[in-house]
Amino acid sequence: MTAATTPQRCRHHRVLFPAFIRQQLATARASSLRRHLDRCPDCWTAWNVYRWHRARGSALLGDLREFLADDFIPYYDSSHALAAAWDTARPTTPAARAEFFRSSTDYLYNSTIWTASGNRPPYLRQARPILEQLGVHTLIDYGCGIGQDTLRLRSLGYTVTPCDYHSPSTRFLEWRAARSNRPIQAVEPDRLDAATGTDALWIIDTLDHLPHPHRELAQPLSTVTTVITENISIHKAHGAQRFHNRRTADELINFFADHDFSPQRPSPLTSHLTVWLRTPSASDTPTAPR
Numbered sequence: 001m002t003a004a005t006t007p008q009r010c011r012h013h014r015v016l017f018p019a020f021i022r023q024q025l026a027t028a029r030a031s032s033l034r035r036h037l038d039r040c041p042d043c044w045t046a047w048n049v050y051r052w053h054r055a056r057g058s059a060l061l062g063d064l065r066e067f068l069a070d071d072f073i074p075y076y077d078s079s080h081a082l083a084a085a086w087d088t089a090r091p092t093t094p095a096a097r098a099e100f101f102r103s104s105t106d107y108l109y110n111s112t113i114w115t116a117s118g119n120r121p122p123y124l125r126q127a128r129p130i131l132e133q134l135g136v137h138t139l140i141d142y143g144c145g146i147g148q149d150t151l152r153l154r155s156l157g158y159t160v161t162p163c164d165y166h167s168p169s170t171r172f173l174e175w176r177a178a179r180s181n182r183p184i185q186a187v188e189p190d191r192l193d194a195a196t197g198t199d200a201l202w203i204i205d206t207l208d209h210l211p212h213p214h215r216e217l218a219q220p221l222s223t224v225t226t227v228i229t230e231n232i233s234i235h236k237a238h239g240a241q242r243f244h245n246r247r248t249a250d251e252l253i254n255f256f257a258d259h260d261f262s263p264q265r266p267s268p269l270t271s272h273l274t275v276w277l278r279t280p281s282a283s284d285t286p287t288a289p290r
């Protein structure tokens with residue numbers, strides 16, 4: 001226990017875990033809990049154990065155990081391991097960044113626990129009516145990671161191109177897809193040309209990872225008519241993960257405007273998402289019949 005905290009204060013924070021993991025805490029209380037977790041190693045450890053307990057028994061965690069076999073480490077604190085590995089590697093060039101993610105098993109654990117514990121918001125559940133309404137059939141899952149959305153979207157009948165650095169996470173995705181007799185291969189971000197003609201760019205919790213989104217997303221944004229991101233107005237910053245490039249909602253709105261996309265008005269049913277539609281440009285206006 002650190003001097004700045006008291007056991008009572010810690011208990012006060014830990015009772016919030018069940019609501020916090022389901023993203024059901026009011027913003028102020030969630031921020032307060034995040035700040036406490038960042039400062040209190042004991043509560044951080046309790047939070048890590050809590051997440052693992054919540055993930056226990058899930059098919060996803062069972063798959064990770066089987067995939068990693070003898071290398072599987074129960075209760076591994078991947079969040080801190082990831083932050084520490086980043087601080088040690090300190091990659092500065094795009095190539096070094098890519099190499100970091102290509103070799104990160106911490107990231108595989110982290111994405112799996114985030115998803116299997118129920119901590120990850122129900123993005124796909126909220127998006128399904130929108131995808132249907134917009135007539136989306138084909139998607140790029142950009143920054144697919146372990147590909148939970150890729151696999152789920154495919155099982156719902158969508159055609160999906162998973163895109164990410166080839167890494168332990170994408171190998172896990174490919175292993176799971178092959179095991180269900182529907183093999184798939186993740187495409188590296190600079191090889192996305194093959195995905196021309198895609199309806200939608202599904203890019204969840206990935207914008208913060210892109211150092212130069214104008215460069216990285218130019219190709220996919222030139223082909224799609226719909227973009228779905230996490231809700232850009234929810235403040236997510238916490239933890240010691242310095243690989244994130246935090247951008248404000250206004251910065252993201254300006255970025256997408258440069259590519260002719262504008263955000264749609266959010267609704268309570270899509271509270272975790274921002275849906276972006278291509279703004280009709282002057283050249284799209286049909287000319288009057290002669």
Ligand SMILES: [Zn+2]
Pocket residue numbers: 005009010011013036040042043044
């Ligand atoms: Zn504490």
